[in-house]
Amino acid sequence: MTIGVPHLTTALQGPLLHLEEHLLKKQTQVESWLRGQWLETPAPFYASVDLRNAGFKLAPVDTNLFPAGFNNLNPAFMPLCIQAVQSAVEHLCPKAQRALIIAENHTRNLFYLESLETLRQIFEQAGIEAKIASLREDVTEAMSIELPSGKTCVLEPLTRKGNRVAIGDYSPCLVVLNNDLSGGRPKILDDIEQQVTPPLAAGWTTRKKSDHFNHYKTVAEQFAEQIDIDPWLVSPLSLQCGQINFKEKAGIDCLSRQVASILASIQQKYDEYGIDKEPFVVVKSDSGTYGMGVMTVKSAEEVANLNRKQRNKMSSSKEGLEVDNVLIQEGVYTFETIGPANAVAEPVVYMMDRFVVGGFYRVHTGRGENENLNAPGMHFEPLAFAQSCITPDKQDAPDSGPNRFYAYGVIARLALLAAARELKALQH
Amino acid sequence: MTIGVPHLTTALQGPLLHLEEHLLKKQTQVESWLRGQWLETPAPFYASVDLRNAGFKLAPVDTNLFPAGFNNLNPAFMPLCIQAVQSAVEHLCPKAQRALIIAENHTRNLFYLESLETLRQIFEQAGIEAKIASLREDVTEAMSIELPSGKTCVLEPLTRKGNRVAIGDYSPCLVVLNNDLSGGRPKILDDIEQQVTPPLAAGWTTRKKSDHFNHYKTVAEQFAEQIDIDPWLVSPLSLQCGQINFKEKAGIDCLSRQVASILASIQQKYDEYGIDKEPFVVVKSDSGTYGMGVMTVKSAEEVANLNRKQRNKMSSSKEGLEVDNVLIQEGVYTFETIGPANAVAEPVVYMMDRFVVGGFYRVHTGRGENENLNAPGMHFEPLAFAQSCITPDKQDAPDSGPNRFYAYGVIARLALLAAARELKALQH
Numbered sequence: 001m002t003i004g005v006p007h008l009t010t011a012l013q014g015p016l017l018h019l020e021e022h023l024l025k026k027q028t029q030v031e032s033w034l035r036g037q038w039l040e041t042p043a044p045f046y047a048s049v050d051l052r053n054a055g056f057k058l059a060p061v062d063t064n065l066f067p068a069g070f071n072n073l074n075p076a077f078m079p080l081c082i083q084a085v086q087s088a089v090e091h092l093c094p095k096a097q098r099a100l101i102i103a104e105n106h107t108r109n110l111f112y113l114e115s116l117e118t119l120r121q122i123f124e125q126a127g128i129e130a131k132i133a134s135l136r137e138d139v140t141e142a143m144s145i146e147l148p149s150g151k152t153c154v155l156e157p158l159t160r161k162g163n164r165v166a167i168g169d170y171s172p173c174l175v176v177l178n179n180d181l182s183g184g185r186p187k188i189l190d191d192i193e194q195q196v197t198p199p200l201a202a203g204w205t206t207r208k209k210s211d212h213f214n215h216y217k218t219v220a221e222q223f224a225e226q227i228d229i230d231p232w233l234v235s236p237l238s239l240q241c242g243q244i245n246f247k248e249k250a251g252i253d254c255l256s257r258q259v260a261s262i263l264a265s266i267q268q269k270y271d272e273y274g275i276d277k278e279p280f281v282v283v284k285s286d287s288g289t290y291g292m293g294v295m296t297v298k299s300a301e302e303v304a305n306l307n308r309k310q311r312n313k314m315s316s317s318k319e320g321l322e323v324d325n326v327l328i329q330e331g332v333y334t335f336e337t338i339g340p341a342n343a344v345a346e347p348v349v350y351m352m353d354r355f356v357v358g359g360f361y362r363v364h365t366g367r368g369e370n371e372n373l374n375a376p377g378m379h380f381e382p383l384a385f386a387q388s389c390i391t392p393d394k395q396d397a398p399d400s401g402p403n404r405f406y407a408y409g410v411i412a413r414l415a416l417l418a419a420a421r422e423l424k425a426l427q428h
Numbered sequence: 429m430t431i432g433v434p435h436l437t438t439a440l441q442g443p444l445l446h447l448e449e450h451l452l453k454k455q456t457q458v459e460s461w462l463r464g465q466w467l468e469t470p471a472p473f474y475a476s477v478d479l480r481n482a483g484f485k486l487a488p489v490d491t492n493l494f495p496a497g498f499n500n501l502n503p504a505f506m507p508l509c510i511q512a513v514q515s516a517v518e519h520l521c522p523k524a525q526r527a528l529i530i531a532e533n534h535t536r537n538l539f540y541l542e543s544l545e546t547l548r549q550i551f552e553q554a555g556i557e558a559k560i561a562s563l564r565e566d567v568t569e570a571m572s573i574e575l576p577s578g579k580t581c582v583l584e585p586l587t588r589k590g591n592r593v594a595i596g597d598y599s600p601c602l603v604v605l606n607n608d609l610s611g612g613r614p615k616i617l618d619d620i621e622q623q624v625t626p627p628l629a630a631g632w633t634t635r636k637k638s639d640h641f642n643h644y645k646t647v648a649e650q651f652a653e654q655i656d657i658d659p660w661l662v663s664p665l666s667l668q669c670g671q672i673n674f675k676e677k678a679g680i681d682c683l684s685r686q687v688a689s690i691l692a693s694i695q696q697k698y699d700e701y702g703i704d705k706e707p708f709v710v711v712k713s714d715s716g717t718y719g720m721g722v723m724t725v726k727s728a729e730e731v732a733n734l735n736r737k738q739r740n741k742m743s744s745s746k747e748g749l750e751v752d753n754v755l756i757q758e759g760v761y762t763f764e765t766i767g768p769a770n771a772v773a774e775p776v777v778y779m780m781d782r783f784v785v786g787g788f789y790r791v792h793t794g795r796g797e798n799e800n801l802n803a804p805g806m807h808f809e810p811l812a813f814a815q816s817c818i819t820p821d822k823q824d825a826p827d828s829g830p831n832r833f834y835a836y837g838v839i840a841r842l843a844l845l846a847a848a849r850e851l852k853a854l855q856h
Contacts, residue, residue: 031555032525035514039522079508079816083783086463087515094467097460125819127459355511388507391553 019058019233020398020407026227027392030410033226034354034417041420043354045088045176045197049412051347052236052332056275058407059236059332060415061282063212065202065423066180068104069360070122071114071149072382073350077358078122080388084352085126089174091353093195098129098172100165102189103155104179105136113145113153116178120153128174133158133167135179135186163193181205182287201426204287209327210240211425216418223414234411237265237330240286244326246315252303255283258328260300266330277333283314286325296331338383341365349389349412356389356409447486447661448826448835454655455820458838461654462782462845469848471782473516473604473625477840479775480760484703486835487664487760488843489710491640493630493851494608496532497788498550499542499577500810501778505786506550508816512780513554517602519781521623526557526600528593530617531583532607533564541573541581544606548581556602561586561595563607563614591621609633610715629854632715637755638668639853644846651842662839665693665758668714672754674743680732683711686756688728694758705761711742714753724759766811769793777817777840784817784837 023030048067049060073081089096101123103116116132123130134143134155143155156167164171165188175189175196181203189200201207213236220235239258244251259281266279278298285293293314297303306314336345338361345361362380386401389409393402451458476495477488501509517524529551531544544560551558562571562583571583584595592599593616603617603624609631617628629635645663652659667686672679687709694707706726713721721742725731734742764773766789773789790808814829817837821830 027552027555028525028557031514032523034555035518035522038518076504077507079505079818080511082818083508083511086459086783090463090466094463095460097456124455124822127455127462129456355514390507390510394552 019229020403022227022229023407023410024392024394024398024403027394027406029226030223033223034413037417038354038420041417041424042091043351043416044202044419044423045092046350046352047416047419048359049349049351049415051349051408051411052334053336053347054333055335056273057233057332058411059234060216060411061236061329061332062209063216063415063419064180065198065207065419066104066178067350068112068115068178069348069382070118070350071111072348072360072384073118073358074360074384074386077385077388078125080355080357081122081352082126084355084357085122085128087355088197088353089126089128092197093174096128096172096174098131098170099123099174099176100158100167100170100172100194101130101132101176102158102179103132103134105134105183107134107136107139107143107145107155110145110147114147114149114151117147117149117151117153119178123176129172130176131156131167131170133165135188158188160188160192163191165189165192165194177202179203199423199427202423206426207422208286208325209284210238210286210325212415212418212422213238213327213329215421215425216415219414219418219421232269234414236332237262237269239328240325241328242325244324246306246311249311252306255326255328256300256303259283259297259303262328262330263299280331282329282331284327284329285314286327293326336361338363343381345383347385347408349408351412351416354413354416356412359385359389359405359408359412361385447657448831450655450657451835451838452820452822452826452831455822455834457654458651461651462841465845466782466848469845469852470519471779471844472630472847472851473520474778474780475844475847476779476787477777477843479777479836479839480762481764481775482761483763484701485661485760486839487662488644488839489664489757489760490637491644491843491847492608493626493635493847494532494606495778496540496543496606497776497810498546498778499539500776500788500812501546501786502788502812502814505813505816506553508783508785508818509550509780510554512783512785513550513556515783516781517554517556520625521602524556524600524602526559526598527551527602527604528586528595528598528600528622529558529560529604530586530607531560531562533562533611535562535564535567535571535573535583538573538575542575542577542579545575545577545579545581547606551604557600558604559584559595559598561593563616586616588616588620591619593617593620593622605630607631627851627855630851634854635850636714636753637712638666638714638753640843640846640850641666641755641757643849643853644843647842647846647849660697662842664760665690665697667756668753669756670753672752674734674739677739680734683754683756684728684731687711687725687731690756690758691727708759710757710759712755712757713742714755721754764789766791771809773811775813775836777836779840779844782841782844784840787813787817787833787836787840789813 044065046067048064050062052059052061120130120132132155135158139155139157145153147153159166173194175194177198185205220231224231239262241254241258262281263279280296280298283295334344334346338345343363343365345363347361349359350357361383363383364380385405387405389405391402392406472493474495476492478490480487480489548558548560560583563586567583567585573581575581587594601622603622605626613633648659648663667690669679669682669686690709691707708724708726711723762772762774766773771791771793773791775789777787778785789811791811792808813833815833817833819830820834
């Protein structure tokens with residue numbers, strides 16, 4: 001599974017090499033700045049960040065605070081996960097011996113269950129007993145599911161007793177959410193006295209991507225100042241529109257204007273750096289995940305002229321959450337490809353506490369360099385990162401494997417910091 | 429280098445299997461108890477612990493607070509070291525961007541310099557610039573030494589400016605001691621305002637092995653109570669004698685009596701567990717390291733009848749520190765062997781902050797199972813641990829690789845905790 005590092009198939013590597021060189025040269029500033037940031041704003045319990053590597057630019061496009069996909073990480077990095085969980089638990093609930101993991105509702109997705117069981121085992125190996133609870137009403141008793149890996153995942157019904165949730169008599173102080181609450185904030189979790197991490201406010205009932213990317217913009221500017229680069233090299237331009245109703249064509253004017261504005265800004269940056277590519281924009285539902293309510297556009301006219309099918313597709317996202325606000329974001333080309341078929345490879349970086357614990361590429365053969373790889377029903381092959389993201393090698397070329405992974409880890413931690421600030425604001 | 433796990437060549441595995449089973453079964457209690465202990469007494473910056481595995485018993489015999497041998501660790505575990513150093517620096521001096529490592533004085537030992545350079549690189553990869561200073565008077569300018577690995581180690585002279593030490597203008601807030609101060613506490617380090625870690629009090633000018641093992645005895649008892657075992661299974665019996673002068677034969681009576689007493693106690697335990705082996709005792713200088721001032725005895729008469737050569741050997745240890753107090757410790761057989769020649773293999777476990785980051789076996793072909801492998805001039809081959817010490821596998825046999833390494837890591841952390849308490853007491 002770990003067969004190396006994708007090729008960067010673009011001639012436009014100048015600015016990225018410049019960025020990678022800077023990250024290496026300024027590594028001590030980068031790391032001590034980040035250490036200082038975590039003291040001010042503690043990192044979320046865990047996160048995964050989708051990155052896009054355009055050669056001339058490396059930026060996050062999505063930050064998931066309830067990550068799945070732990071089963072896709074390189075098994076060699078499990079010790080890093082274990083060590084990071086021990087550190088996270090020390091901050092939250094130092095004497096915790098047990099944890100309760102609250103799962104997503106799609107209980108029939110074996111890939112997801114593999115991730116859940118891997119996550120549970122990370123807790124167990126860190127010396128914290130862990131059980132998995134489901135919020136689904138049809139899970140009324142313990143349910144054992146055999147997984148393709150040979151492991152077994154046991155889902156048990158969550159119950160409420162006074163101010164605590166439990167599985168039977170199992171009611172630990174630490175409740176770990178692995179459910180993004182797209183289906184709404186479940187009553188059973190209201191006002192419980194246990195420590196819930198990430199907090200309920202991190203769910204899609206309150207979280208907005210536009211908030212995240214506003215925080216990210218500030219983080220990127222502060223970071224860029226530290227290492228003396230153009231923040232655009234690590235940050236996608238973003239705008240938002242409220243009051244959109246695709247079905248009823250409400251707010252489409254605002255959307256067209258913002259799309260035109262952002263396309264013009266991208267073109268300006270492309271001109272500045274001599275990038276001979278067509279700018280594009282990604283329009284996303286401001287809440288929710290799993291690639292639903294996402295479209296790629298290259299002109300304002302495309303937005304004005306959406307057909308009914310396209311509008312329907314945009315008007316619903318996961319578990320029926322209605323699209324209302326939308327995020328209009330600079331599209332970042334994916335120029336990493338792998339294998340003889342030049343399959344597009346999109347890096348996903350995993351963090352626990354403030355530590356980068358690994359990652360993998362979503363390798364996709366049938367899709368273009370400017371499309372969203374994390375779309376519903378889209379098939380991808382996970383390719384675990386061959387090396388850790390924390391072993392940069394200054395003796396090696398800035399774009400060598402260890403240094404490319406290090407760059408991923410730095411940019412992913414900037415997104416993690418934006419999420420930390422976002423959560424702090426949501427809880428106040 | 430990483431060719432597996434040594435065989436345990438003894439039929440006397442019953443009690444150890446019992447211990448390993450217990451550690452696995454009670455893993456959550458073990459880990460949460462340790463987490464609680466680190467909150468009360470922070471772990472030393474780093475340490476290595478020599479263990480002996482007798483099959484029926486697994487115990488530490490030496491705890492080094494200024495470890496060398498980082499070059500002997502499995503390179504695959506460097507990320508664990510990097511993550512652990514980041515965590516340690518966060519506690520000590522969170523905004524630190526730089527560190528100064530103070531080296532041992534044996535600057536011509538290439539093995540030691542390989543370790544130093546590996547340590548320096550761990551800091552660099554953790555995002556902390558690091559330089560190595562020497563206390564030697566003959567190091568008057570920067571000295572570059574080419575190493576067998578192809579790396580270069582640069583030693584620079586340490587200078588004092590007011591209340592700070594420096595290499596030229598390089599005077600960071602964090603000073604990391606990798607010198608055990610056997611040669612005395614250097615004046616240049618007195619009353620500096622920088623953070624020195626481990627503290628000067630951890631040097632052999634103040635530290636005593638008998639203190640360490642007194643603390644260890646208490647730790648082992650508390651731990652044994654947690655997981656309901658006989659503390660003897662993880663703890664060597666220890667006694668001490670003061671006012672010993674081997675050259676002048678002073679205090680030899682006390683020594684004979686203590687040796688007789690401890691041999692009787694071991695015999696009692698061997699009888700209790702049905703162990704058909706001859707008890708032996710290790711007599712060690714109470715300060716100092718590197719296997720100097722160490723002898724193995726099997727009877728009180730041996731001590732009474734030491735010849736001049738033996739007495740001379742015992743009366744000096746590293747850098748001429750005079751032996752005064754001695755530690756009389758239960759000898760723990762080493763029943764781990766490897767390879768067709770059944771070479772004796774002694775595990776050494778490395779920790780940074782409170783994390784187990786790896787280890788290796790000292791593999792020695794020409795020496796018996798009851799002798800000290802860490803003796804001056806003794807040749808050993810390092811065999812890096814093939815797996816990390818933090819990935820126990822409850823599905824596997826208690827004595828499988830991952831579970832054996834986990835047991836090592838637990839017992840090593842008990843010694844680390846004893847060292848933490850020892851340092852706390854020394855600083856008050």
